[in-house]
Amino acid sequence: MSDPELQIPQGWEDRAVDGWEWATLWEAVEEGDHGYTHDRVQQAIDADIDPRVILDDGLFPGFNLQGDRFSAQIIFIPEMLITARAMKAGLALIRPLLAANDEKPLGTFVMGTVLGDMHDIGQSIVTIMLENAGFNVINLGTDVHPDRFIETAAEEKADMIGFSALLSTTVYYQKVTIDEFEKSGHRDKVHILIGGAPTTQEWADECGADGWGRDAMEAVKLARKLIAADRGAWA
Amino acid sequence: MSDKVQLRINADDGQEKSITAARGETLLEAAHRSGVDITATCGMRGRCRSCRCKIIAGAVPPPTVADTVQLGHEEIRERFRLACQTRIVADTVIKPMPPKSESGHQLLGGQVETTSLDLVSGVEKIAITANTPVSEHHQTSDIEEVFMAIGDRLKSRLVSGALLQDLPAKLREQKGALTVTLFRGKIADIEVGDTTGKCYGMAIDIGTTSIVGSLLDLETGEELAAVGMLNPQAPFGADLMSRIAYAQFKPKNLAQLRGKVLSGLNDLVRQAADKADVSAAHVYKIVVVGNTCMHHILLGIDVSYLGLAPYAPTVRDAQTIAAADLPLKTAPRAHICTLPILAGFVGADALACVLATRIYDSDTVRGLVDIGTNGEMVLGSKDKLIACSAPAGPAFEGAQIRHGMRGAVGAIERVSISDDVACQTIGSDAAVGICGSGLIEACARMSDARVLNKMGSIKSTAELPEAVSARIRKGDHGQEFVLVWKTQGGKDEDISLTQGDVRQLQLAKAAIYSGVMMLMKAMDVSADDVDELLLCGGFGNYVDIESAVRIRLLPEMDPARITYAGNAALMGAQMATLSETEIDRAEKLVGTIEHVALAARTDFQELFIDGMNFGEPGLQVVSQHDEAVAV
Numbered sequence: 043m044s045d046p047e048l049q050i051p052q053g054w055e056d057r058a059v060d061g062w063e064w065a066t067l068w069e070a071v072e073e074g075d076h077g078y079t080h081d082r083v084q085q086a087i088d089a090d091i092d093p094r095v096i097l098d099d100g101l102f103p104g105f106n107l108q109g110d111r112f113s114a115q116i117i118f119i120p121e122m123l124i125t126a127r128a129m130k131a132g133l134a135l136i137r138p139l140l141a142a143n144d145e146k147p148l149g150t151f152v153m154g155t156v157l158g159d160m161h162d163i164g165q166s167i168v169t170i171m172l173e174n175a176g177f178n179v180i181n182l183g184t185d186v187h188p189d190r191f192i193e194t195a196a197e198e199k200a201d202m203i204g205f206s207a208l209l210s211t212t213v214y215y216q217k218v219t220i221d222e223f224e225k226s227g228h229r230d231k232v233h234i235l236i237g238g239a240p241t242t243q244e245w246a247d248e249c250g251a252d253g254w255g256r257d258a259m260e261a262v263k264l265a266r267k268l269i270a271a272d273r274g275a276w277a
Numbered sequence: 278m279s280d281k282v283q284l285r286i287n288a289d290d291g292q293e294k295s296i297t298a299a300r301g302e303t304l305l306e307a308a309h310r311s312g313v314d315i316t317a318t319c320g321m322r323g324r325c326r327s328c329r330c331k332i333i334a335g336a337v338p339p340p341t342v343a344d345t346v347q348l349g350h351e352e353i354r355e356r357f358r359l360a361c362q363t364r365i366v367a368d369t370v371i372k373p374m375p376p377k378s379e380s381g382h383q384l385l386g387g388q389v390e391t392t393s394l395d396l397v398s399g400v401e402k403i404a405i406t407a408n409t410p411v412s413e414h415h416q417t418s419d420i421e422e423v424f425m426a427i428g429d430r431l432k433s434r435l436v437s438g439a440l441l442q443d444l445p446a447k448l449r450e451q452k453g454a455l456t457v458t459l460f461r462g463k464i465a466d467i468e469v470g471d472t473t474g475k476c477y478g479m480a481i482d483i484g485t486t487s488i489v490g491s492l493l494d495l496e497t498g499e500e501l502a503a504v505g506m507l508n509p510q511a512p513f514g515a516d517l518m519s520r521i522a523y524a525q526f527k528p529k530n531l532a533q534l535r536g537k538v539l540s541g542l543n544d545l546v547r548q549a550a551d552k553a554d555v556s557a558a559h560v561y562k563i564v565v566v567g568n569t570c571m572h573h574i575l576l577g578i579d580v581s582y583l584g585l586a587p588y589a590p591t592v593r594d595a596q597t598i599a600a601a602d603l604p605l606k607t608a609p610r611a612h613i614c615t616l617p618i619l620a621g622f623v624g625a626d627a628l629a630c631v632l633a634t635r636i637y638d639s640d641t642v643r644g645l646v647d648i649g650t651n652g653e654m655v656l657g658s659k660d661k662l663i664a665c666s667a668p669a670g671p672a673f674e675g676a677q678i679r680h681g682m683r684g685a686v687g688a689i690e691r692v693s694i695s696d697d698v699a700c701q702t703i704g705s706d707a708a709v710g711i712c713g714s715g716l717i718e719a720c721a722r723m724s725d726a727r728v729l730n731k732m733g734s735i736k737s738t739a740e741l742p743e744a745v746s747a748r749i750r751k752g753d754h755g756q757e758f759v760l761v762w763k764t765q766g767g768k769d770e771d772i773s774l775t776q777g778d779v780r781q782l783q784l785a786k787a788a789i790y791s792g793v794m795m796l797m798k799a800m801d802v803s804a805d806d807v808d809e810l811l812l813c814g815g816f817g818n819y820v821d822i823e824s825a826v827r828i829r830l831l832p833e834m835d836p837a838r839i840t841y842a843g844n845a846a847l848m849g850a851q852m853a854t855l856s857e858t859e860i861d862r863a864e865k866l867v868g869t870i871e872h873v874a875l876a877a878r879t880d881f882q883e884l885f886i887d888g889m890n891f892g893e894p895g896l897q898v899v900s901q902h903d904e905a906v907a908v
Contacts, residue, residue: 114755115755115756115776115777115780116734116755116756116776117732117734118732118733118734118780118783118889119886119889120732120886120887120889120890121732123886157585157586158584158585158586159585159586160586160874160876160877161876162876162882163882163885163886166882184586184876185586209518209522209584210320210322210514210518210519210521210522210584211518211521211522211525211583211584211585212584212585213522214522214525214526215585240322242322242323242343243342244323244341244342244343
């Protein structure tokens with residue numbers, strides 16, 4: 043296992059303006075300096091760099107580096123959250139511009155912790171990461187009844203549902219929630235991801251989920267992969 | 278192909294047990310079903326190595342992912358498997374071989390100071406001489422003659438059928454010379470002759486990991502025997518949640534857990550009576566405390582919903598159950614009394630700690646913390662008490678730590694780092710693993726030495742001594758720090774602390790730390806305002822206080838104001854055994870203690886995340902009593 047390294051986007055110089063430098067932003071996101079991140083992204087916008095380029099070349103490298111380190115346990119929840127917050131500060135500036143450019147979110151993701159479970163941290167990290175990755179995330183919070191997942195999915199024509207369970211006593215409700223989706227007739231219209239400390243790939247298979255994320259980073263990778271897969275359409 | 282296969286299990290003592298298993302069930306399921314205890318610390322989730330078995334003969338099943346992760350390729354090749362993951366496909370012979378050493382536990386006593394107790398236990402033994410009914414004209418009965426002889430002290434005429442059945446002979450054997458035992462004014466026992474003076478009680482604390490008990494003379498308050506055992510439910514999961522998950526929506530499993538604890542209690546009472554050389558039949562009052570889950574399982578209450586928000590208990594009031602109804606066969610004349618419960622995860626044990634530490638009577642703000650898989654904490658003074666629980670998980674018990682073990686012989690418990698690392702083990706044996714208190718101390722010293730940074734990452738820095746730096750390496754499980762080299766330890770591999778282990782500890786200690794901080798916040802006091810912090814419970818008493826403050830397991834306060842309170846839950850149970858006043862007090866207190874639900878507080882998450890950080894590297898805790906040393 044080797045330490046993750048900063049993945050510098052190929053040919054970034056050609057996509058920026060003359061004399062532009064991203065290195066300070068990569069570092070700011072890595073270190074979670076949200077003040078600098080905000081300012082530098084604003085400078086990039088003022089310099090007329092394409093918002094998509096700012097996101098891919100400016101924000102993602104530092105963010106992905108921390109994400110990989112988080113997966114390797116080299117950094118932990120507090121550092122990941124600090125980086126996520128910095129990322130969010132930059133994204134807040136870019137998102138309206140992306141929308142104006144008619145860039146659509148990668149998909150709509152409904153997120154929450156299952157019924158009976160009050161744990162918030164895990165799902166809130168995944169939410170931030172998914173938003174950063176370009177998903178439109180509807181976060182239902184904790185202790186979410188299966189019916190609410192289903193209603194929200196139908197209202198929002200969701201592409202994907204994710205629910206976490208942090209207790210060995212509440213993983214049971216991941217299965218219950220998936221069963222309820224089956225009964226509602228909407229199961230084939232959404233991809234369902236599960237996660238949480240007591241969960242495993244075996245459990246994901248057993249309860250009928252489409253995927254399992256070991257950690258937030260893996261959940262995001264999986265979401266990106268699954269979004270392209272076929273599924274039924276909402277009416 | 279038949280659905281049944283033969284499984285033979287070789288036990289340590291050379292015995293072999295042969296069982297018929299269903300094809301496709303796991304080795305562990307088959308073993309448990311037929312009464313062979315194989316410990317599954319992680320609750321059969323393939324997350325630890327406690328159920329490791331060797332396939333001695335028969336088909337060697339392919340390894341699962343969990344097998345490979347937990348055991349490594351080497352052990353897989355040597356035919357080791359996890360019993361909880363391995364499905365039986367054909368006739369097989371296995372030998373359970375848990376990594377050493379998961380056995381042994383330490384007894385933590387604590388004799389209650391009885392002078393300030395109201396020694397009214399509710400049990401009275403009275404020698405009487407009852408008349409035998411003599412005249413057919415004057416209609417009376419055997420039991421009415423007994424009532425008459427007891428006089429005023431009898432508060433109820435209800436008598437159990439069992440006591441009536443053999444009363445005729447007892448009454449006539451020694452011309453009506455009897456000893457009647459009253460419990461709360463009701464007849465609990467009738468014996469021939471004079472047995473006054475033989476009046477005992479027991480206090481029992483049922484912890485998730487171990488059960489401890491104390492046999493008491495109810496008249497003098499003296500402790501006659503101290504006993505303890507591992508909780509026999511342990512094979513079904515190390516922490517509360519895996520225990521609840523096992524019984525959740527499965528009445529059979531609940532009954533199995535209940536059976537385990539009942540037979541444990543029977544053994545414990547017998548053990549105590551033997552040790553004190555008294556008859557267990559003269560044990561009349563048993564006060565049992567424990568967390569809500571242990572309490573409910575003992576009473577056979579469905580715990581399915583205890584594990585789900587809002588984690589509501591089924592009953593909170595103190596209960597009294599006759600031994601025959603529990604059933605507790607060893608002490609047939611006893612009544613089992615439970616203390617009240619505050620909340621789903623603040624149980625009767627917490628109430629017992631409050632009784633023992635008397636913080637309800639304190640002029641200044643004091644706190645008590647029970648550091649365990651489910652941490653319970655209470656803060657306050659005579660004006661107000663608040664409580665909360667924090668799920669720390671089993672890291673403090675060495676579970677889900679790569680080389681973790683319980684506090685038994687060979688466990689690393691002290692660590693020092695200067696030019697190199699030196700470890701001290703329990704019993705000074707060759708090191709075989711690390712226990713919870715050792716884990717805390719290792720992280721504290723690693724922080725001092727800058728092997729760990731504030732965020733808990735194991736990092737090699739230029740200023741480290743060469744011998745220390747050589748211990749930081751990349752292993753199969755990521756970054757790790759070697760505490761004991763294979764050549765110096767008692768294990769056939771290096772004993773190291775992995776980055777993952779440190780992360781487990783960070784989550785566990787953040788739970789305790791943020792719980793205490795949350796109570797302070799709710800009470801609007803700072804750590805400086807807390808006059809004393811008492812550490813209750815088995816684990817708390819082995820923790821090095823300065824190390825615990827150093828890594829921010831406990832709040833940053835002068836370690837001199839943090840004290841060990843012994844097994845306060847057991848002491849509280851002893852007090853309630855000896856004094857009915859204490860049971861009444863607990864009942865009144867439970868209505869006044871405010872429960873703070875951490876998960877429901879929006880500001881908790883901030884505290885929890887902050888609580889994951891270790892203190893600044895290189896600095897040591899400053900105590901007013903010791904010279905401050907800056908490294």
